[in-house]
């Protein structure tokens with residue numbers, strides 16, 4: 001459930017009308033609902049009630065400081081995948097011990113930063129990383145709290161580009177090699193072996209892959225304990241899917257996911273970590289855009305909007321679907337048309353909908369793409385010298401700009417003409 005609803009025919013975020021925000025900040029812009037973020041976090045946390053858990057919101061899904069602060073105030077930690085995200089989470093006020101550092105290619109600088117900041121857990125993804133971390137920790141006389149991210153070789157049946165738990169994927173240490181690596185790690189003086197981590201992919205809409213992976217993890221924990229290794233945490237990653245189509249059969253609920261967790265790992269006596277991203281943030285955000293032109297084509301109409309693939313790349317990158325919400329609600333019986341909604345970027349892939357059946361749109365109409373709160377603003381670029389679009393957060397009847405629109409000149413502020421060019425002047 002989200003708080004983007006029509007009131008008297010006009011799309012609102014909570015109690016604020018979308019046209020009011022558009023008038024104040026211009027288009028395009030991302031709009032997040034604080035009540036929806038709060039609700040999604042609570043539903044997820046409530047589904048795990050009674051278990052010893054730590055919910056670490058995946059900052060890469062939506063890293064805006066205000067979003068992280070809001071979730072942090074509700075008790076969330078953060079899952080981060082770069083030194084930048086680590087600094088961001090700390091800047092948002094997330095306590096270091098509630099931060100998990102994941103990622104397949106952490107540099108020496110990033111590992112040193114993680115140790116120095118005192119993060120709760122570093123998820124190690126290779127023997128080379130283990131050795132590097134041990135060296136860094138030993139030099140400063142620290143022990144690094146780690147889990148290995150293991151690759152359970154489970155197909156999460158999601159989009160190929162967001163599947164991470166198959167043995168052909170780059171992530172985690174090989175399942176067969178894990179027991180040996182735990183023995184190696186356990187003998188290193190700079191390493192404190194804490195746990196086992198998995199993350200099998202994103203937008204997972206079937207519980208079976210989770211159940212298979214978590215069952216394998218439980219078995220591994222038992223085997224490691226038999227080998228004398230003290231495993232105290234299991235980290236089950238993120239990945240729970242969300243409904244991108246409002247008319248679709250809903251993906252499994254957090255409650256059903258919680259049942260899988262209870263069935264598989266709750267009797268281990270471990271603290272259970274979670275790294276949800278999409279399920280918290282996706283339906284808490286929309287991207288609002290304005291129609292620039294309507295262009296009749298031979299077979300269908302092109303509606304050209306002022307947002308583009310650089311603002312929301314998911315349709316171009318993953319063939320992702322985002323429901324289109326006209327900001328002015330169409331009359332119930334109004335005729336429909338076959339429409340492609342496209343952006344102005346010079347790429348054919350810059351297309352938000354293909355052959356969508358929608359009520360006709362006109363110049364200057366506002367529309368919103370739903371379910372854009374995760375992997376939206378964070379993946380944006382300035383391709384075509386288009387400044388990043390603002391992010392707005394609504395809370396009840398008020399809203400705040402939580403990232404302002406840069407000036408276009410800011411886009412080349414770090415660029416420099418070499419002396420040998422300016423000398424000629």
Ligand SMILES: *Cc1c(COP(=O)(O)O)cnc(C)c1O
Pocket residue numbers: 058060061079081102103199201202203237238239240275276277278279374
């Ligand atoms: C991306 C990612 C997540 C979050 O995945 P969602 O599908 O957004 O829940 C969690 N953990 C790791 C390691 C990730 O890379």
